Amino acid sequence: MRALVSARLGADFTRLWTASAVSNVGDGVTLAAGPLLVASLTSDPALVAGAALAQQLPWLLVAPLSGVYVDRLDRRRLVVVVNVLRGAALAVLAAAVAASAVSVPLVYAVFFLLGVGETLADTAFGALLPATVEPERLPAANSRLTATAILGNQIAAKPLGGWLFALGAALPFAFDAVTFLVAAALTSAVRVAPAGRPAEAGGRSLRREVAAGVRWLWRHRLLRTLAASMAVSNVAFCAPFAVFALYAQQRLHLTEVGYGVLLTAYGVGGLVGTALASRLQARLGARTLLRAGLVLETATHAVLAATTHPLVAGGILIAFGVHSVIWGVIVATLFQRSVPDELRGRVGSVYQLTQIGGAALGSLLGGLIAQAVAITTPFWAAALAMTVITAVAWRPLAAA
Template sequence: MGRFVPERLGSSFRWLLGSSWVTNFGDGVALAAAPLLLASLTRDPFLISLAALIGWAPPLAFGLYAGVLSDRLDRRRIVLVANAVRLCVLAGLVTMIATGTVTVTSALIALALIGITEVFADNTTSTLTPMLVARDDLTVANARLQTGFLTLNQLAGPPLGAFLFTAGATWPFAGQLVLVAAGLVMISRIKLPPHGRENGAATAGLWQDLKEGFRWTIRHAAVRTLALTILIFNITFGAAWSVLVLYSLERLDLGSIGFGLLTTISAVGGLIGTALYGAITRRFSLGVIMRVGLILETLTHLGLALTTSAWVASVIFLLFGAHAFIWGTTSVTVRQRAVPAELQGRVGSVNTLCVFGGLVGGSLIGGALASHYGVTAPFWFAFAGSAVFVVALWRQLMHITHDEPETAGRV
């Protein structure tokens, strides 16, 4: 355990890591159970599709406000309160399912409330790591956090959630409730250093705080480039992945099980990236890693646009899964190194806005292109858009990781 989570990271980070892992496991269980619950209550495609909208909407609607709060208030307390509210909502949902009183409307409301609490909990949790570990240890710390997300949220959670649901609709949500409760207890054991305006002692208004986060992001060359890269590459990714189910069925001639296996293959690739990440970061700078990663993502879209072979596509998804883990961990580390502690929440929320804004915009583009020009059109768009952007920002990407933080991220 000491080699996997070095002693120098400290006991508070270990509690944070444990909390992240168990709550991600619960979210992974719900990832499969939530749509199954709705499908058991209605076969209306529109109502079922609302569950996907509920997943996208909370970060866009509440992400910026969550960032402001995490920079104004005690961050540990925010996570505790958000998870306590999530526990109450889960308890209500479990009760309704167990008593047979759950409806489509009540299920959707419960899922929406859970999604909102996750925005506040996740945004604030992302600000804790740079407060707890040294700047040079952020790559290791973020890699360990992402390992839990891949193995528990993406690999173990969904199949377990589906299995528990077949045993009884109550079980997966009861399991999530227990896991969230465990995460809450672990967060309560963390001891944080001061991070600026404690206990709501801010004098500026909400909009002033939001503008300060955007202004800092725009003026900081490295973080601005990173945010722009995340926005553009989520537009291209969202365009291609929005029609992935049709692509797998029509282009690759896979069934529903085969489509599900593509996600599993990507997660396995992520685990390979986890195993290699330490060696890669010791050999190459973060700037080189980010450059290579964006090239791989660009070629991913090209490869999928060209192939009709499920085997070739599987190899591409495996490589893409490794890239997604390595690049995602690196981008988080770059941002955490550069951003002052008192701005971590707001700059993180700007990043969240770029992620989900890009995905929503990209999905609209992908749907329109596929409707008019065929299922591979979004992949050609993703390849062309990614290639142009990589060429345009090639030099900036090399220097994106060279900026030092303006103020210390920990005490």
């Protein structure tokens, strides 16, 4: 299979693809084992939840600055160095766990550093990808990357992380450290010309370079519309899904196992979406798929608000999973084709900041709304918000 991919997309893409697959498995293992580690150190729910916040916080604090350095430096070398440093941080954590010297502040510090590295490596990876693939092959490349991310991070890694933690609390973090080093070695073998601009950028302030990325995104009507739509969509999505476990219990009357199966339905839809994305885009066009996606997302929240049947909820989540991957592939391809190479880091980081900011706001609002009114209220509110977004974005999406 790898030889076939190499023939179609090139050996350099195959190296990046493999590096992404390996690091996604490692990331998923740490995401599963991290809360277990903190829970073994404290019974305070706020402290356990804080581990996830520590890794997300850098996206809100330093993402635009990371975008500047992605545009200034050699992106391939940046990914390699950051992955080595992330591997070293995880090795320190694994050693501390093995020596029974770990503490909650140490876990937070390591996870924060991992998050900072993620803002650099993920942004640089997205900006590096177009240099390894012909423009017409970008949808296929993005589909393959998304498929391995779903399989590795969401499906395979979570049970693996729990199993490794049960064998030995240090093992998941040592395993992830090794995956970062393997990903660094694979990325170092990618043969692309350096894309950084150290000489040109040296005399420019960080503030002006960040502003240049914000300005470019704001002036591009289609990408500005996509960024704003997804920011609000993330608020709408994360608000109800922040209380989804309670919704599954109280509204659908599911057990813990049933809740897990329901979440798997979303992943199954995502895998189907990776198989269909490039073909549907070639047949129907980006405009039709983006508009249909907004309609489907509105319907998803309305159906979940109205139904009490697990099969109906599972079916709409499969459809939503298909949509979310197709939307993601289209948006990634549009960004890679539209944004000038020298601005990809800054524009990409600003876009990511709007998405993660929306997700954080949605997670905060969802619990408050459900607590104040009813468990289905966040879903109805999300459906209303998506109706407004669909109406506002409909005409600008014609440019896709």
